[in-house]
Amino acid sequence: MSNEQKSGERIAKVLARAGVASRRGAEKLIEEGRVTVNGQKLASPALNVTERDRITVDGKPVGEPEKTRLWRYHKPTGLVTTHKDPEGRETVFDKLPKELGRVISVGRLDLNSEGLLLLTNNGELSRALELPSTAWVRRYRVRAFGKVGEPELNKLRKGITAEGVKYGPIEAEVEREQGGNIWLNVALKEGKNREVRKALAAVGLTVNRLIRISYGPFQLGHLEKGEVKAVPERVLRDQCAHLLKELR
Template sequence: MNASDPRSPGHRSKRPSRKERGRQTPAPVVDAHRPDGVRLQKILAEAGLGSRRACEQLITEGRVTVDGQTVRELGTRIDPATQTVSVDTMPITAHTDKVYLAFNKPAGVVTAMSDPEGRRCLADYLRDRPERLFHVGRLDYETEGLLLITNDGELSNRLTHPSYEISKTYLAEVRGPVPKDAGARLREGIELEDGISRVDSFKLVDSTPGYALVEVVLHSGRNRIVRRLFDAVGTPVQRLVRTQFGPIPLAEQRQGKVRDLRPDEVGALMEAVRL
């Protein structure tokens, strides 16, 4: 028998001994969690693997892997666009049919998918979308700025429910000068016909004779609330733009344009309403 034959007496095997294998450094465990991602149980539920609670049980039982790593933490978030999810070693489709859009609404557009009077509406900007979409909250006919559009009913309901207190930021161009006590009055609360309403913050951005630019943040979603508040302090709004909805800013998005929210933005919205 050839001495080089691994079966020959005295031949040293290239296979590491048990002791050597014990000293080998294990492969590093890759953390599957993505802080700005979507909750793993939500992705499983949307993939048709049962209710949210049933999907949580799959996770705690150790039956779910992300990129080959077993995940047992219910708070785990992932990016479905870049990570692979498997249940009982079987890959699932992590990409869901949910749509999350940001629209920079111009003035003179109705916040509805159709209008019996024939005015411009959201459908005029979403004609190429096959999904059944709806808007999150409203902007009145003359108000401009950020409007979220989705087909995720649960997220939409939470974003508009008063208990979650999702903030909205507006820039208001008003007739100046702004009374010195306007900010204090608006923060303390103004009695309107449907109850007291207040802003969370008030900032005078710019002021010239007969004109002022004011930024306000509030979480109320009542109809025309910003315009009514400024009317109450004697500074009628001439132009109003919503610049932020919760964690999503309008930024440099052009007016009349629709864009898909990034995964981290969707994750931030989910986090804001504890999904």
């Protein structure tokens, strides 16, 4: 490997920073044979590239990374958080304003969940904000059918195993009762697949509405359903500079 190659960056990291996909997503694109470097199709992500290399994805040139940006989006129900759904369902990205360009979600909300979804044009930032080590709290308002008392809530606080998956501590407080349903305020730090629904099911609750109201320091606030609002650059720098050097 040349000195220039040694001083470059891994191709998946470069694609992530350019907003093509998350680093894992970029590796998948490479495995599918959709990425070329200097006209040669890549078979492995084990390659360093520099600014002199010509990179394409699906035949389209990958440009220089744009300035890192972050948006708050109020996801409505009925949309899946994926760029391409194998079942042909509408996605979050189908509904976003075209002027946003290529963006990546920070985590996901499932089809029937709503509320705050963070979006970014930087796959490295997306990955950093999702890592358990970042320890950002995700907060939800949840409506569920059933009843719980302190014993069940304590099980959640200590961490619970549901369907063979171990979940970390989940803070849950009953807000009010509504007929056969209860409203809860739920907070957690992991964000595993359908974690709130599965963990609450393990203590006898069936979730029928789930609204994410915050992700770390970022709040849903008064965003209307389907509305997107950019996080001011100063706020992005204040909250995320410790995660990405280029934000400093």
